[in-house]
Amino acid sequence: MTAVETVIGGPGLRQERRLVTEVPGPRSRELGRRRSEALPTGLSSGAPVYAAAAGGGVIVDVDGNSFIDLGSGIAVTTVGNSAPAVVARAADQLARFTHTCFLATPYEGYIAVAEILNRLTPGTHEKRTALFNTGSEAVENAVKYARAATQRPAVVVFDHAFHGRSLMTMTMTAKNQPYKHGFGPFAPEVYRAPMAYPYRWPSGPDNCAAEAFSQFAQLIDAQIGADAVACVVVEPIQGEGGFIVPADGFLRSVADFCRERGILVVADEVQAGIARTGTWFACEHDGLVPDLIVTAKGLAGGMPLAAVTGRADVMDAAHPGGIGGTYSGNPVACAAALGVFEEIESHRLLDRAQAIGDILVRELRDIASASPVIGEIRGRGAMIAAELVVPGTRTPNRDAVAAVARYCQDNGVLTLTAGTFGNVLRFLPPLSITDDLLVEALGVLRDAFATL
Incomplete structure (x- = not known):
């Protein structure tokens, strides 16, 4: 059976970060090939992995890899993907x-x-x-x-x-x-x-x-x-x-x-x-x-x-x-x-959004204390961003954003970028994500900054 057929969708998904292939895996690469032949180049995607199921705080791809979702489909699945x-x-x-x-x-x-x-x-x-x-x-x-x-x-x-x-x-x-x-x-x-x-x-x-x-x-x-x-x-x-x-x-x-x-x-x-x-x-x-x-x-x-x-x-x-x-x-x-x-x-998700924001800000500030590439942390509730700069300046650091996002993706965490200058990491986790999963994702983010 293929990975798609064996995945259980929606809130029944195991809430874990799990990599069973390289990223992207063989089925995602094959879909990428088909995509290049069927779709125009103006349609671009941030991640080269293809979703098979999603729920809670994870997205599972067609190869069976489970990624922690910090983007919510660009703030769309705020209540969680496949919410009951x-x-x-x-x-x-x-x-x-x-x-x-x-x-x-x-x-x-x-x-x-x-x-x-x-x-x-x-x-x-x-x-x-x-x-x-x-x-x-x-x-x-x-x-x-x-x-x-x-x-x-x-x-x-x-x-x-x-x-x-x-x-x-x-x-x-x-x-x-x-x-x-x-x-x-x-x-x-x-x-x-x-x-x-x-x-x-x-x-x-x-x-x-x-x-x-x-x-x-x-x-x-x-x-x-x-x-x-x-x-x-x-x-x-x-x-x-x-x-x-x-x-x-x-x-x-x-x-x-x-x-x-x-x-x-x-x-x-x-x-x-x-x-x-x-x-x-x-x-x-x-x-x-x-x-x-x-x-x-x-x-x-x-x-x-x-x-x-x-x-x-x-x-x-x-x-x-x-x-x-x-x-x-x-x-x-x-x-x-x-x-x-x-x-x-x-589920009192207004309160949950604020609690998620508190975790994001706390962890990002801790990362920033050891990483001068983070110029500012800002946002409200579960809508938080980090603007990255060349250390010691306010010059936008687009390369650092790309490197951090790529490291996170390769290690099972999906993030989004933004900013007029392309130098902002934005975090929009679903409000259904658990604290443990969120902190684990931010641990990967911490490692990503350490590699810089």
């Missing part, structure tokens, strides 16, 4: 019907997901929710809602931002390679302001919030014109940019400024939302009540689902038929999302 409530609800819905298109024949699951998001998102105001397929699609629709409600064209985003790969969201994304290079021309009326990035602010972290806000305000008032700006779109913690936590007070100043000028605030919580940071939404850490909140990734435990939740008057501004999509709010994905909410509440 997600599987049960999705399977039940699959047996009932797979699709009708909500625009043609609606169903209760869509409404139920919207009701929960309306309740959980910050603010006591009346809200509405619309469902979509991907984070990019949801961000783009948030812009449509904002433009419809304000009758203004301009959108303001920030340095180091990532908002997606569609034309509009690719324009909103800051990083050229690999997201924008060669794909222009881009969408009009998108403007970029400095992000309050404490570690890299030119005059130091103490001045970061005030100076970044001053430049932001000047951009809008002097260069664009506040009466032309529909919305400001911001990640409360920037994901692909390197888990940048804006300087304290910056986001509140931005929100106050926008409200004084009738500009809508859109929180892009695609990566940081749905319990990842120890709160339902990362903007709660800054006391923000955005006009619109965008969620995706962790919303449906691996099924494609995204949402825009916002003020009722803003969401109702779009004309009937102006919003939607064939697969948007698919019934199986909605059922999976209800399973995600159940998992988070029944």
Whole structure:
């Protein structure tokens, strides 16, 4: 029997790091060969191993190797891969019907997901929710809602931002390679302001919030014109940019400024939302009540689902038929999302995210005490990153990130990288991971840094 046939999937997987072949193994190498003949080169993957099963805190590949998962499919399987409530609800819905298109024949699951998001998102105001397929699609629709409600064209985003790969969201994304290079021309009326990035602010972290806000305000008032700006779109913690936590007070100043000028605030919580940071939404850490909140990734435990939740008057501004999509709010994905909410509440995963974050920060600080290549450790909850630099400087050290990630992969730990300069290790373990497994993974990470 092949490794795929002998693996037991889901939460029944043995929670261990186990290597039985070289990495990648023979079956993964064969799949890599088939991939090169069938798929275009623009589709790349971080790891050369092919998954056969996943659950808890591990991913088992087609060769039977068991890797500790510190990426959660880029913050998608936050509640764990194959989480019981997600599987049960999705399977039940699959047996009932797979699709009708909500625009043609609606169903209760869509409404139920919207009701929960309306309740959980910050603010006591009346809200509405619309469902979509991907984070990019949801961000783009948030812009449509904002433009419809304000009758203004301009959108303001920030340095180091990532908002997606569609034309509009690719324009909103800051990083050229690999997201924008060669794909222009881009969408009009998108403007970029400095992000309050404490570690890299030119005059130091103490001045970061005030100076970044001053430049932001000047951009809008002097260069664009506040009466032309529909919305400001911001990640409360920037994901692909390197888990940048804006300087304290910056986001509140931005929100106050926008409200004084009738500009809508859109929180892009695609990566940081749905319990990842120890709160339902990362903007709660800054006391923000955005006009619109965008969620995706962790919303449906691996099924494609995204949402825009916002003020009722803003969401109702779009004309009937102006919003939607064939697969948007698919019934199986909605059922999976209800399973995600159940998992988070029944297993107290908000608390678990904070506990995981405490372990990550503790262990990373200990590693940093012996490794001057770690310039900063930052993040919130189970969304933590280490920025690597050339020792004694703040020069980005992309080579060190590549070497550490490769060592971890070769020794049974799957990590993710990020950052505008490609010099950040990011950690997004599933909230179902055990403390022992997490500490073991960080032990491998410690060894990786020692090899540098």
